Amino acid sequence: MKGYSFLSLARQALNRHQGWPVAWRTPELKKNYDVVIIGAGGHGLATAYYLAKNHQIKNIAVLEKGSLGGGNTGRNTQITRSNYFWPQSAAFFDHSLKLYEGLSRELNFNVMLSQRGLLTLAHSLHELEGIQRWANAIRINEIEAEILSPIEVKKLVPLIDIDCRFPVHGGFIQRRGGISRHDAVVWGYARAASAYGVDIIQQCEVTALNIQSGRVTGVQTTRGTIGADKISIAVAGHTTELARMADFRVPITSMPLQAMVSEPIKPCLHTVVMSPVIHMYVSQSDRGELVIGGGADLYNSYAQRGGIPLLQENIAAVLELFPAFTRLRLMRQWAGIVDITPDTSPVMGLTPLQNLYISGGWGTGGYKAIPAGGDTMAYTIVHDEAHPLIEDFGLARFETGALIDEGAASGVSH
Amino acid sequence: MLRIDCPWCGTRDEVEFSFGGESHLTRPTLDASDAVWSDYLFNKDNPKGIHFERWMHRFGCGRWFNVARDTLTHEIHAVYEMGAAKPDLAVKDPDS
Ligand SMILES: Cc1cc2nc3c(=O)[nH]c(=O)nc-3n(C[C@H](O)[C@H](O)[C@H](O)COP(=O)(O)OP(=O)(O)OC[C@H]3O[C@@H](n4cnc5c(N)ncnc54)[C@H](O)[C@@H]3O)c2cc1C
Ligand SMILES: [Zn+2]
Numbered sequence: 001m002k003g004y005s006f007l008s009l010a011r012q013a014l015n016r017h018q019g020w021p022v023a024w025r026t027p028e029l030k031k032n033y034d035v036v037i038i039g040a041g042g043h044g045l046a047t048a049y050y051l052a053k054n055h056q057i058k059n060i061a062v063l064e065k066g067s068l069g070g071g072n073t074g075r076n077t078q079i080t081r082s083n084y085f086w087p088q089s090a091a092f093f094d095h096s097l098k099l100y101e102g103l104s105r106e107l108n109f110n111v112m113l114s115q116r117g118l119l120t121l122a123h124s125l126h127e128l129e130g131i132q133r134w135a136n137a138i139r140i141n142e143i144e145a146e147i148l149s150p151i152e153v154k155k156l157v158p159l160i161d162i163d164c165r166f167p168v169h170g171g172f173i174q175r176r177g178g179i180s181r182h183d184a185v186v187w188g189y190a191r192a193a194s195a196y197g198v199d200i201i202q203q204c205e206v207t208a209l210n211i212q213s214g215r216v217t218g219v220q221t222t223r224g225t226i227g228a229d230k231i232s233i234a235v236a237g238h239t240t241e242l243a244r245m246a247d248f249r250v251p252i253t254s255m256p257l258q259a260m261v262s263e264p265i266k267p268c269l270h271t272v273v274m275s276p277v278i279h280m281y282v283s284q285s286d287r288g289e290l291v292i293g294g295g296a297d298l299y300n301s302y303a304q305r306g307g308i309p310l311l312q313e314n315i316a317a318v319l320e321l322f323p324a325f326t327r328l329r330l331m332r333q334w335a336g337i338v339d340i341t342p343d344t345s346p347v348m349g350l351t352p353l354q355n356l357y358i359s360g361g362w363g364t365g366g367y368k369a370i371p372a373g374g375d376t377m378a379y380t381i382v383h384d385e386a387h388p389l390i391e392d393f394g395l396a397r398f399e400t401g402a403l404i405d406e407g408a409a410s411g412v413s414h
Numbered sequence: 415m416l417r418i419d420c421p422w423c424g425t426r427d428e429v430e431f432s433f434g435g436e437s438h439l440t441r442p443t444l445d446a447s448d449a450v451w452s453d454y455l456f457n458k459d460n461p462k463g464i465h466f467e468r469w470m471h472r473f474g475c476g477r478w479f480n481v482a483r484d485t486l487t488h489e490i491h492a493v494y495e496m497g498a499a500k501p502d503l504a505v506k507d508p509d510s
Contacts, residue, residue, distance in 0.1 A: 240460040251456035253435075254485070299433040302462045302486045308415050309429045342456050399452040 003108045023187060024194035029201055029223055033061045035381060036219055036228035038206045038242060040064030042073035042182075042367065043359050044234035045189035045200070046374020047381070052196035054375070055382045060198045061228075063221060065205035069186035072236045073367060075304075075336035077259050077293045079272055079281070080368040081118045081177035083138050083145055086404050088392045089345065090141035092372055095389060097176060099371030109188030111180045112286065117271040118177030119148070119156065121321075123166035127277055135172040147172045157273055164320045166278055179272060179283055179291075185370060209245045209356070216246065216356045230381055232357040237302065237337030239347075239360035248352045250360070251398050252339045255296045257364050258306035258314070260333040262325070264288030273321070280317035290325065292318055296338060296364060306335035338363050342398070344407035348377065349386040349394040357381050358395070419493050420471045421479050434468030436460075437480045438500060462486055466500050 002008065002021055012020055035051060037044045040062045051057045062068075082094040104110050122128040135145035148171050150162045162168035190200055201223070208220040209231070218227040233242045237254040265288050274281035279295045294314035297307050311333060319326050340363040341347060347361035359377045362369060376387035386394055397403055416428035436459055442450050459465070465485045470478045482492040482501055492501040 238462070240458065241462055249453060249457035250460075251458065253458050253460055254462075300460060300465050300467065300485045301488065303488055307428065309427075398456040399448050 004110075023191040024200055027199040027201070029204070029226065030059075030061070030199065032059075032218075032227035033199070034059040034228070035061075035230045035232065036226060037062045037232045037234060038219065039071070039233065039235040039238075040068035040186075040190070040200055040202065041071045041234060041236060042069075042186055042189065042370035043236075043362070043373045043377070044232075045186060045193055046370050047232060047234060047359065047377045048198045048200075048374075049189050049193040049196070050374045050378035051381065052193060052198055055378055057382065058197050060193075061226065062193070062198060062200045063204045063206055063219065063226075064200070064202045065222075067202050068190055068200060069183060072257075072336035072338060072362070073182055073186050073370070075259065075334055076182055076367045077281070077283070077291050078179045078182045078367055079118065079177070079274075079283070079365075080113070080180055081174050082143055082368075083118070083120070083134075083172075083174040083177065084141070084406060085134055085137045086406060087141055088389075088404055089406055090138065090143055092376075092389050092393070093368060094141075094143055095375070096369050096372030099375065100180060100368075101176075103180075103185070103188070103371060107188035107192045109184060109191060111184040111188055113178065113180040114286070115176050115178040116283075117156075117173050117175045119153065119171050119173045119271050119273050121153070121171040121273065121275040121277075122169045123275065123277050124169060128169045131170070131172050138174070143174070144176065145172050145174055156271060157269065159268060159322050159324050160273070161321060161323055166320075168321075173271070177272065179285075181286075182367060185367075189370075189374070206242070206245075209242075211246065211353065215354045230355045230357065232359065232377060232381055233351075234359045234377075236360065236362060236366070237339050239339045239358070243351075243358070246351065246353055246356055250347065250358075250395070251341050252347070252361055253300055254302055254337050255298065255340055256301050256303065256306040256335040257293070257296045257338045258311060258333060258335040259291065259293040260311070260314075261285070261289040261291050261331050262328040263331050265290070265328065268324075275317065275321065278317040278320070280314055280321070282318055282322070289331065290328065296340065297335075302337055304335050304337055306333070340364070343403040343405045345404040346373070346393055347395055348373065348390045349380055350384075351395065355384075416483075416488060416490070418469060418481065418490065420474055420477075421493055421495065422475045422477060423471060426471070426474060430471060430473040432470045432472040434470055434478065437466045437468045464491060464503060468496070 082097040138145040210218040269284040272283040341361040379387040
C-alpha cells in the first residue's frame with residue numbers, strides 16, 4: 001500500500017491526479033479461507049483488519065452482497081460518543097472512541113474525526129435530574145461529562161430557542177464526542193485490510209451456511225461455495241436471517257431508521273445537539289448540510305426507506321428547537337435497517353455453533369463502535385473466547401437475565 | 415405510510431395505530447427451563463417476508479387484531495382477529 005502523504009498529494013497534483021493507485025484490490029475468490037466474514041460494513045471490515053494486523057491471520061475474506069459500506073455504515077449520521085450509563089458499555093465505547101482518536105493515523109486515511117462536543121438536552125426538571133444522574137454515572141466510569149445551564153446551552157448553540165414548546169432546562173455535554181466521516185471509516189479499513197491481503201469480495205451474497213456436527217464448514221454464496229475454518233456474521237439488520245441459516249434464534253428486531261440532510265449552508269451549528277425526549281438530533285456536516293435524525297419507525301421492516309409520519313415528527317421537533325431552520329429545504333432522506341435488541345446493547349461473541357461468531361444488535365448506535373467492535377471480535381475469533389471488554393455482551397445474557405439496559409439508562413440511542 | 419384495515423372501523427392511516435410486535439406467542443408453563451423462557455421473552459422470528467403481528471387501533475376503537483404483513487414490501491396480506499389461527503397464505507413469490 002502506497003501511503004497517502006503531503007508528498008504523494010503534491011506528486012499527484014503535478015501528475016494531474018492521473019496516477020492514484022486503486023484503494024483496494026478486487027481479488028479472485030479462493031476456494032477456502034481461514035476466516036470468512038459476512039458483511040462488508042464497518043464492523044466486518046474492521047474485524048478483518050484487526051485479524052490481519054493484530055493476529056497475523058492472512059487468509060481472510062469479507063463477503064458482501066452489495067457494495068462495501070452500502071449498509072448502515074454508509075447511511076448513518078456518524079455520531080461518535082462514549083457517554084454510556086453502564087460500566088460495561090462505558091468501557092467498551094470509550095475504548096472505541098480512543099481508537100477513533102488515533103484512527104486517521106492508524107489507517108493512513110483521514111476519517112475527519114471532529115470532536116466538536118455532543119450536547120444532550122433536558123426539557124423538564126425531571127429530565128434534568130435524569131440527565132444529572134446519567135452524567136454522574138459517566139464520571140464514575142471515568143469519562144468526562146459536564147452539566148450546562150440553559151444560559152450555557154444558549155451560548156454554545158445560539159440558534160436554539162430555549163423557550164420553545166418544551167423549554168430547555170439544561171443539558172450535559174461530552175466534549176470528546178462528535179462526528180467523523182462514515183465513508184472514510186469504511187474505505188480506510190477496506191484499504192488497510194486489503195493491503196494486509198484480506199480479500200474483499202463484493203456482489204457476493206451468502207445464501208446458506210454449511211454445517212456439520214455443530215460446526216460451520218463453509219458458506220454457500222451467489223458465487224459458489226466457499227470453505228472456511230471460522231465464520232463471523234456482521235450483517236446488521238440481516239442478523240436474524242443469517243442466524244436462521246445456522247438454525248438459532250436471536251433477540252433482534254429489524255426496523256428502519258431514517259436520516260435526512262438539508263441543503264448546505266454556512267457554518268451555524270458547532271456541536272452535535274441531541275434531545276432524547278422530543279427525539280431529534282442534529283449536526284452540521286463539513287459540507288454545510290444539517291444532518292438530522294430521530295427515532296426508528298416502530299415496526300418490523302426490511303424496506304430501506306422509512307415512513308412519512310416519523311419523518312414529519314422528526315422535522316417538527318428540530319424546527320421547534322431551531323426556528324431559523326424553517327427556511328431550509330430538505331435535500332435527501334433515506335433509511336437503513338437497524339438490528340434492535342431488547343436492551344439496545346449489541347450482541348457480540350460466540351454462538352451456539354462452535355466456530356461461528358456474531359457481531360450484531362448494533363441497532364441505531366453501532367457506528368461509534370466500529371473500531372472497538374473490530375478489535376474485540378478479532379480477538380474473540382482467534383481465541384475462541386469473548387474478549388474481556390465484550391464478555392457481558394454475549395447472547396447468554398438473555399438467559400441469565402443480566403441485560404445491559406442502555407435503552408432505559410441513556411434514553412437515546414445514537 | 416401503511417393503510418391498515420381495522421376490522422371494526424375500516425381502513426385508516428398508520429398513525430392511528432400502535433404496533434404490538436410478533437403475534438401467536440404462547441407463554442410457556444411455569445416450570446419451563448431458562449432457555450425456553452428466554453426464547454419466549456426475547457427471541458424473535460423477525461422474518462424478511464411475511465410477519466404475523468399485532469396492531470391496536472389506538473386512536474380509534476382501541477381494539478387489538480392480527481395482521482399478516484410482508485416486511486419487505488409492506489403489503490398487508492390478511493387482517494384477522496386475536497385468537498384466530500395464522501391464515502394460510504399462498505405467498506406470492508416477489509420475483510415471479
Ligand atoms: C439512519 C441511521 C443513522 C445512524 N446513526 C448513527 C450514529 O449517529 N452513530 C452511531 O454510532 N450509529 C448510528 N447508526 C447505526 C450504525 O450505522 C450501525 O450500527 C453500524 O453502521 C452497523 O455496522 P455493520 O458493519 O454492523 O453493518 P452494515 O454497515 O449495515 O454492514 C452490513 C453489511 O452486510 C451485508 N449483508 C447483509 N446480508 C448479507 C448476506 N447474506 N451476504 C453478504 N452480505 C450481507 C449488507 O449488504 C451490509 O453491507 C445509524 C444507523 C442508521 C440507519
Ligand atoms: Zn378500529
